[in-house]
Structures are given as structure tokens and as C-alpha cells.
Amino acid sequence: MSLADEWRAARPKVSGVHVDSAACSRQSxxxxxxxxxxxxxxxxxxxxxxxxxxxxxxxxxxxxxxxxxxxxxxxxxxxxxxxxxxxxxxxxxxxxxxxxxxxxxxxxxxxxxxxxxxxxxxxxxxxxxxxxxxxxxxxxxxxxxxxxxxxxxxxxxxxxxxxxxxxxxxxxxxxxxxxxxxxxxxxxxxxxxxxxxxxxxxxxxxxxxxxxxxxxxxxxxxxxxxxxxxxxxxxxxxxxxxxxxxxxxxxxxxxxxxxxxxxxxxGPARIRARLAEVGALTRRRLAEVPGWRVIEPIDEPTAITTIEPLGGADPQRVRAELIAEHGIVTTFADVRRAPFELTAPVLRISPHVDVTAAELDQVADALARYR
Structure with a gap:
């Protein structure tokens, strides 16, 4: 069994898509x-x-x-x-x-x-x-x-x-x-x-x-x-x-x-390696979404991906609608999170080791509606 399968099996079944581990992961x-x-x-x-x-x-x-x-x-x-x-x-x-x-x-x-x-x-x-x-x-x-x-x-x-x-x-x-x-x-x-x-x-x-x-x-x-x-x-x-x-x-x-x-x-090393892989998979998929820009380098060894709107979409509203209409949990990050560096709000996507390609597709397809 893969790490992703083991991690998912140890937890209650997820409702929707949880890509918000940088806020709060799912307990086992x-x-x-x-x-x-x-x-x-x-x-x-x-x-x-x-x-x-x-x-x-x-x-x-x-x-x-x-x-x-x-x-x-x-x-x-x-x-x-x-x-x-x-x-x-x-x-x-x-x-x-x-x-x-x-x-x-x-x-x-x-x-x-x-x-x-x-x-x-x-x-x-x-x-x-x-x-x-x-x-x-x-x-x-x-x-x-x-x-x-x-x-x-x-x-x-x-x-x-x-x-x-x-x-x-x-x-x-x-x-x-x-x-x-x-x-x-x-x-x-x-x-x-x-x-x-x-x-x-x-x-x-x-x-x-x-x-x-x-x-x-x-x-x-x-x-x-x-x-x-x-x-x-x-x-x-x-x-x-x-x-x-x-x-x-x-x-x-x-x-x-x-x-x-x-x-x-x-296994800490195993988890770290998988999270780096998850981050790269997430960024590659979200880089294809029109109307949004991925901020981190694709190969950054983290599972946190932040995206900014290019066409005027409001990340706070998008976050709320992703939950209400698609069951997708993300984080809205406003400038107060980093007041001396962040100049505009962003949306944060942070899956854990158990995320699937199908779930990332769901996130990307839903985001494409907001430009």
C-alpha cells in the first residue's frame, strides 16, 4: 500500500476535497x-x-x-x-x-x-x-x-x-x-x-x-x-x-x-519526499488554469502552493464559493498574513500526502470558473 493510501485509510472519509493542510490537517x-x-x-x-x-x-x-x-x-x-x-x-x-x-x-x-x-x-x-x-x-x-x-x-x-x-x-x-x-x-x-x-x-x-x-x-x-x-x-x-x-x-x-x-x-523522510512531490504535482496542474498565476517555483520542496488572480477574481469570495458549491477547502490569505511582503490577497492550496490527481483536477476545473 502506498503512503497516500495508508494515510487516507487511517482517517475518516473526507467530505469533498481537503487541500488545506497548511491550516488544519485531517486527524486520524x-x-x-x-x-x-x-x-x-x-x-x-x-x-x-x-x-x-x-x-x-x-x-x-x-x-x-x-x-x-x-x-x-x-x-x-x-x-x-x-x-x-x-x-x-x-x-x-x-x-x-x-x-x-x-x-x-x-x-x-x-x-x-x-x-x-x-x-x-x-x-x-x-x-x-x-x-x-x-x-x-x-x-x-x-x-x-x-x-x-x-x-x-x-x-x-x-x-x-x-x-x-x-x-x-x-x-x-x-x-x-x-x-x-x-x-x-x-x-x-x-x-x-x-x-x-x-x-x-x-x-x-x-x-x-x-x-x-x-x-x-x-x-x-x-x-x-x-x-x-x-x-x-x-x-x-x-x-x-x-x-x-x-x-x-x-x-x-x-x-x-x-x-x-x-x-x-x-516515516518523516518518506512524508517529506511525498509532500515535495505533491507540491510539484499541484503547481503543474494549477499552472494550466487560466486567470491564475502560481507564485512558487514548480520544484519548490513544499506542499504549499499560492495562486493569485490575474483577472480581478476575489480570492476571499472564491474560497467561500469553492466550499459552498464544490466542497473544496482552501485558504484565503490576505495581506495581514505578511504585511511587509504581501501586496494583494492570494489563495492557498495545501494538500497532504493523500491527495489524488483526480482531486487536483477537481480543484483546477473549479478554479477555472473564476477569472
Whole structure:
């Protein structure tokens, strides 16, 4: 059985065509059952007793996250989302608040940076928004910021950033690097052992909504001062335990851990290769659709494809009508997703490994109606 067949067989039958994995992938039967079983256990013994009983399961999830990021299981905490992870990290930063990031940085990330008082500097990129590593190395050496923040794969454009080379540059310069792996985790190779990395459950790992992770190296952890509880209280507790503090949906964390196990069982390298293949298939097919332009290079090794209208079609309206009239789920991306790079809204197509050629034909044929 092919990877596509295995992936599809593990999930409830799809209603329509789901090409929206960059927003939220379809969970498997096992992931759904894990959340349900934990909720039942909470009802039987109480939420906090059930959480204690799930500790080993949650630790197993931390171990997989560690394996996929190059850090250690002890460096990993669960959060409610990628945005929550970034806020917990930046709000705890004790030093100078300057940060270098890509011009195409995710809009909500920029909002978190601003809310935490960070001065943001743009890193140099080429014509399609990919980091110019050599130019970045020179800029960072000349005027190093306190942190470098790299979004490995953007929300509005399926361009894989050279995060490996960039991480090496930052390491050589002694500048801590934080990787936003929300779109890259489970999609691209993220085992780079950066100073910090964060992501989410619901995208390419195909876990539930409402849970994410943050992994921080011991060296960077020593430089953090969590704001809750106030440091002046002098309470002795490990920094990461303070960052993870708070009420949470344990069932979602348990389900995320199961999704991580499934992902490893399918084979990360196998999934990455198939997603690159899916991206190329999608772009080739959509490049044939009149009235739309594919933004990414055909051979970009990602499964995110963004298309822009050439004849005045409204991507927001098209997205709504694709759902209502064709059962096709895509994403409308407006300029707020990348306010310093995106100049007009786009439509995002992001199939997972189980997409079929027939489904891509359905998407292309439906799009051809909107010019």
C-alpha cells in the first residue's frame, strides 16, 4: 500500500476535497480516539488525576518533538498554539529587545513581537522572499541583534527558507536563533538544534487544534525570566516549568502525542519526499488554469502552493464559493498574513500526502470558473 493510501485509510472519509493542510490537517481515527478516551477518563477519575495518569504519554510526545527538532525532551514544553509559544518566549526575554526577521514575517508573529517591545529589523532576501544567507551573515556581523527569528516556511508563500545555513551563521556569530516551525514541522527537516523552536499540532503532523510546543536549549533557557509569577517573588522553579504553567486541554496534548507517534511510524523522510512531490504535482496542474498565476517555483520542496488572480477574481469570495458549491477547502490569505511582503490577497492550496490527481483536477476545473 502506498503512503497516500495508508494515510487516507487511517482517517475518516473526507467530505469533498481537503487541500488545506497548511491550516488544519485531517486527524486520524487513532488521534480522535485518544482524545475521546482521555475525556472519558477525566469523567471517571477527575481531570487532574487523569492528567497525572497521562504523564508518560505526554513525555513520549516530548521525546518525538525533541527528535524532530534536534533538542532534548527535557527542553520541550506544550503550549496552546505556536503564537502562544512565541509570546511565552519573547515575554520572558531578559536582555535587549532587538530582533531580526524576514520581510515576509507572519503578521500575528509581528504583533507578538511588538506587544513584547521588540524592535524588528528586516533580513535581506532575494526576489521571491528567500533569505540571502551571505548578505544576512554580513548584516548580522555588522550589527548583531539580540535574537534572530526565522519562519522556516511562511503562511502566505510556499518558499522553503535555508534555515540550516542560517542557523549555522547565527551559531558562528553567537546570536541566538529562534525557528518558527509552525508550517515546517512535519513538512521540512527541522532537526537543527536551534536555540529555540516552536510549532503547532494541527498542520502537517495532523493532530488536534489548540495545542503547540516550544523547545528551548539550556543555554537560552538560562537567559529567560518568565513574567508569571513575578521574578521578585523569588519562587524557585525550573524556567520551562514556569513557561508551561497554566490550565490546558490535556486531551488535546494526548492526541498530539499520538499524532506524533503516527507521523514517526509513517516515516518523516518518506512524508517529506511525498509532500515535495505533491507540491510539484499541484503547481503543474494549477499552472494550466487560466486567470491564475502560481507564485512558487514548480520544484519548490513544499506542499504549499499560492495562486493569485490575474483577472480581478476575489480570492476571499472564491474560497467561500469553492466550499459552498464544490466542497473544496482552501485558504484565503490576505495581506495581514505578511504585511511587509504581501501586496494583494492570494489563495492557498495545501494538500497532504493523500491527495489524488483526480482531486487536483477537481480543484483546477473549479478554479477555472473564476477569472
Amino acid at each position: 481515527h487513532a488521534v480522535i480516539d485518544a482524545a475521546t478516551r482521555h475525556a472519558h477518563h477525566e469523567a471517571e477519575v477527575g481531570g487532574y488525576v487523569a492528567a497525572e495518569a497521562a504523564a508518560e504519554r505526554l513525555d513520549a510526545g516530548r521525546a518525538v518533538i525533541a527528535e524532530l527538532t534536534g533538542l532534548a525532551a527535557a527542553d520541550v514544553i506544550y503550549t496552546t498554539s505556536a503564537s502562544d509559544a512565541l509570546d511565552r518566549l519573547l515575554s520572558s526575554w531578559a536582555g535587549e529587545r532587538t530582533l531580526a526577521c524576514l520581510p515576509g514575517e507572519f503578521g500575528p508573529n509581528l504583533a507578538v513581537m511588538a506587544a513584547n517591545g521588540f524592535e524588528v529589523r528586516p533580513l535581506p532576501v532575494d526576489g521571491i522572499g528567500r533569505l540571502d544567507v551571505d548578505a544576512a551573515a554580513r548584516a548580522l556581523a555588522a550589527d548583531p541583534p539580540a535574537l534572530v527569528h526565522l519562519t522556516a516556511l511562511a503562511s502566505h508563500r510556499g518558499i522553503a527558507q535555508p534555515i540550516g545555513a542560517a542557523t549555522d551563521v547565527c551559531r558562528d556569530l553567537g546570536v541566538p536563533v529562534v525557528i518558527d516551525a509552525a508550517q515546517a514541522f512535519g513538512h521540512l527537516d527541522c532537526a537543527l538544534a536551534p536555540d529555540a523552536v516552536y510549532g503547532t499540532s494541527r498542520k502537517w503532523i495532523a493532530g488536534p487544534r489548540g495545542v503547540g510546543f516550544l523547545a528551548v536549549s539550556p543555554a537560552l533557557t538560562q537567559r529567560l525570566r518568565p513574567r508569571i509569577p513575578p521574578p521578585e517573588w523569588g519562587l524557585e522553579a525550573p524556567v520551562l516549568s514556569l513557561l508551561e504553567l497554566g490550565e490546558t486541554n490535556v486531551a488535546a496534548r494526548v492526541a498530539f502525542s499520538v499524532a506524533l507517534d503516527e507521523y514517526v511510524a509513517f
